[in-house]
Amino acid sequence: MKGSGMKDSGMKSDTRILVFGATSAICHEVLKLYAAQGASFFLVARNHDKLGAVTDDLVARGARVDGSCCYDFNDWEQHEVAVRQGAQNLGAIDIAIVAHGTLPEQAQCESSSAALKACMDDNFTSAAIVAEACAQQLSRQGSGALAVVSSVAGDRGRKSNYAYGAAKAGIDTLLQGLQGRFSGSGVKIVNIKPGMIISPMTAHLKHGAIWATAADIAPDIQKAIASGRKVCYVPGYWRLIMFVIRSLPTTLLAKLPI
Amino acid sequence: MNGSWGGLPIAAADRILERDWRFETLPKLSPTDSVLPYGLGRSYGDSCINSHATQISTRRLNRLIRFDAQQGLLQCEAGITLDEILQVVVPHGWFLPVLPGTRFVTLGGAIANDVHGKNHHHAGSFGCHVQSLTLLRSDGERYRCTPQENAALFAATIGGLGLTGLLVSAEVKLVPVSSDQMEVEDLAFSSVEEFGQLSRDSTEWEYNVSWIDTFARNGQVGRGIFSRARHAHNSGTLKPGRRPRIAVPITPPVSLINKWTVDVFNRAYFARRKQNKGLQYTHYQPYFFPLDGIANWNRIYGRKGFYQYQCVVPRVGGEAVIEALLREVNRSGAASFLTVLKEFGEQRSPGMLSFPRSGLTLAIDFPNRGERTRNLLASFDEIVQSAGGALYPAKDARMPATLFTSGFPRLQEFVSEIDPKFSSTFWRRIQQ
Ligand SMILES: Cc1cc2nc3c(=O)[nH]c(=O)nc-3n(C[C@H](O)[C@H](O)[C@H](O)COP(=O)(O)OP(=O)(O)OC[C@H]3O[C@@H](n4cnc5c(N)ncnc54)[C@H](O)[C@@H]3O)c2cc1C
Numbered sequence A: 001m002k003g004s005g006m007k008d009s010g011m012k013s014d015t016r017i018l019v020f021g022a023t024s025a026i027c028h029e030v031l032k033l034y035a036a037q038g039a040s041f042f043l044v045a046r047n048h049d050k051l052g053a054v055t056d057d058l059v060a061r062g063a064r065v066d067g068s069c070c071y072d073f074n075d076w077e078q079h080e081v082a083v084r085q086g087a088q089n090l091g092a093i094d095i096a097i098v099a100h101g102t103l104p105e106q107a108q109c110e111s112s113s114a115a116l117k118a119c120m121d122d123n124f125t126s127a128a129i130v131a132e133a134c135a136q137q138l139s140r141q142g143s144g145a146l147a148v149v150s151s152v153a154g155d156r157g158r159k160s161n162y163a164y165g166a167a168k169a170g171i172d173t174l175l176q177g178l179q180g181r182f183s184g185s186g187v188k189i190v191n192i193k194p195g196m197i198i199s200p201m202t203a204h205l206k207h208g209a210i211w212a213t214a215a216d217i218a219p220d221i222q223k224a225i226a227s228g229r230k231v232c233y234v235p236g237y238w239r240l241i242m243f244v245i246r247s248l249p250t251t252l253l254a255k256l257p258i
Numbered sequence B: 001m002n003g004s005w006g007g008l009p010i011a012a013a014d015r016i017l018e019r020d021w022r023f024e025t026l027p028k029l030s031p032t033d034s035v036l037p038y039g040l041g042r043s044y045g046d047s048c049i050n051s052h053a054t055q056i057s058t059r060r061l062n063r064l065i066r067f068d069a070q071q072g073l074l075q076c077e078a079g080i081t082l083d084e085i086l087q088v089v090v091p092h093g094w095f096l097p098v099l100p101g102t103r104f105v106t107l108g109g110a111i112a113n114d115v116h117g118k119n120h121h122h123a124g125s126f127g128c129h130v131q132s133l134t135l136l137r138s139d140g141e142r143y144r145c146t147p148q149e150n151a152a153l154f155a156a157t158i159g160g161l162g163l164t165g166l167l168v169s170a171e172v173k174l175v176p177v178s179s180d181q182m183e184v185e186d187l188a189f190s191s192v193e194e195f196g197q198l199s200r201d202s203t204e205w206e207y208n209v210s211w212i213d214t215f216a217r218n219g220q221v222g223r224g225i226f227s228r229a230r231h232a233h234n235s236g237t238l239k240p241g242r243r244p245r246i247a248v249p250i251t252p253p254v255s256l257i258n259k260w261t262v263d264v265f266n267r268a269y270f271a272r273r274k275q276n277k278g279l280q281y282t283h284y285q286p287y288f289f290p291l292d293g294i295a296n297w298n299r300i301y302g303r304k305g306f307y308q309y310q311c312v313v314p315r316v317g318g319e320a321v322i323e324a325l326l327r328e329v330n331r332s333g334a335a336s337f338l339t340v341l342k343e344f345g346e347q348r349s350p351g352m353l354s355f356p357r358s359g360l361t362l363a364i365d366f367p368n369r370g371e372r373t374r375n376l377l378a379s380f381d382e383i384v385q386s387a388g389g390a391l392y393p394a395k396d397a398r399m400p401a402t403l404f405t406s407g408f409p410r411l412q413e414f415v416s417e418i419d420p421k422f423s424s425t426f427w428r429r430i431q432q
């Protein structure tokens, strides 16, 4: 038995999406929106069990999953293979999303070189290599959008988390360069800058009024990708907050507990 | 948030742990610690709280596992909300078989309280539609439970107040709909007796519920609006609703609900609804969840919070009991903002501690004025207990153990299925 109604929320699409960091909470919320429109995915993540749970969810929501692979993203030689496999399985890539990252304790990054290196590896080196590999594929196609999740933390070095901030600022700069390189072409480079978002990454922090949920910001991210926006603060009010923080004199910033 | 909806002063848990993935294990507990699953805290009292111990927040266990859009079978992780489920299934022409008055409850919470809706007389309670569930217990095992497999654990977990283990996932049978619209008719009644007559005359309607004007005086006690509804077959649209926007941003120091505001509200409400407008059409969301439009409305009761009192009394003689309760409210001069009356049908769920049963159910809420409010509620207890009724644990923060024991005859059977490491403030209170 089946209700007589037809699916009428949003049109069916056959968008082909390659995803790095598919098990991230923020990313998953965005993928849910595409899944409801019938998108096809090639999913890349680190943890097999988590990826299984995300895959089940996306399929149940109406997506097609045309393959996946699991490895640690610091295993940098795998990225090109994964991109090629994704492009092959999907036919071509309309959207590539890069969403993985880790939020280390700043104090630890100061006292432990290993922690600092891990922060740079997880948030900069791996993301840079993935982004380049995706850009190469989009360049070959001459079309498609690459969306990378950086962070408002990259907008200004602050004593409370400059290690993470520096890695994200590196991604920022890389994306600016890519935007220059692909300017005027069919390839769009989208820099997503989340503010403070409730997710497993921030579960240990105290959540106040400026926090948003991953579900809150997902529609804005999808819109930014659709329109090829160069920089997208989510939620939008972070654009203003970061404008203020970037404008603060260094001496004043140093006195603030942020 | 990790408290309960009534905002009463109930000691919090020592730690709240999140579970992000369904394959994760239960936390390690010290020999003196205990654990309680926590959904969205839409229970009003202490049944979703484990004071000075551990709670597990399930909100991240909100993934779909399998959706059979042909058969209308949906398997999900237990922390998904009914809102999230409706968003997915409505566009495919499916609907949840039972909905409480808010869509912001989790699947696990809906099962653990065996929640009921306005269609109890047609569909029974939520537990009647659960096909299977997976329970993670403190022995480290996962138990798949159905009416056949691990049947006792299945029956104990439906309405089991989170005490039989952590619900990890469940499968629910959906019902087909052809429109997102409801066909609604409101009728005024002037006494509980008239309510009873309307209720008997309206059994054909899928959804029946009534609002009582607790501010009506003397001869008018028991007047109200009977609202009956069914899914419309009129239009082809199948759009799920939107998320709420308006919020009550701060908790006022004192309750904004008092005699005067309630009086004004009730007069306005009744004046508006009383004119018989015949059949009205409305989207399902405002029909099922009128209060969800205002996020955190519970905060208007101020810092001391409020009590909700929901009882069920047997059909036979039930109208007189309800009238006695309403007279008691009236005599006390207490203000109840929302008073809801409904007739439950015969269908019982498998749940051992299931609250819904054939009879009349009345829900009343009162701002917490301390001793005064508790004495009033104690006077209700006497009426309910001598009528052979029961109180709803999801709404309770104070019922005496004797009333719980007399209201839930399968209690002993239930106790043997409890997980030894699971407990709640409600459970400890009721055992004293
Ligand atoms: C405005 C409003 C209207 C309401 N209307 C109705 C109504 O019409 N009918 C009705 O029946 N109820 C109604 N309720 C009550 C509400 O439906 C129940 O209290 C429901 O159980 C709340 O779900 P929750 O997810 O918030 O669970 P919580 O309140 O957080 O927890 C409820 C119980 O479920 C247990 N639990 C939660 N998750 C799990 C899990 N994963 N595994 C095992 N146990 C778990 C908890 O331990 C606790 O015992 C209403 C509540 C509100 C606020």
Ligand SMILES: NC(=O)c1ccc[n+]([C@@H]2O[C@H](COP(=O)([O-])OP(=O)(O)OC[C@H]3O[C@@H](n4cnc5c(N)ncnc54)[C@H](OP(=O)(O)O)[C@@H]3O)[C@@H](O)[C@H]2O)c1
Binding pocket: A021, A022, A023, A024, A025, A026, A027, A045, A046, A047, A050, A071, A072, A073, A074, A099, A100, A101, A102, A103, A122, A126, A149, A150, A151, A152, A153, A193, A194, A195, A196, A197, A198, A199, A200, A201, A202
């Ligand atoms: N939450 C915020 O407030 C916030 C703010 C600004 C920016 N961001 C950024 O948003 C993105 C998503 O974060 P989130 O909030 O969704 O947190 P999340 O749920 O914890 O997601 C982070 C994801 O990154 C993956 N990951 C980390 N290191 C990896 C590695 N070496 N190899 C492969 N995968 C790796 C994690 O995989 P495992 O699950 O296997 O560990 C996880 O899936 C990140 O880039 C983060 O920096 C978040």
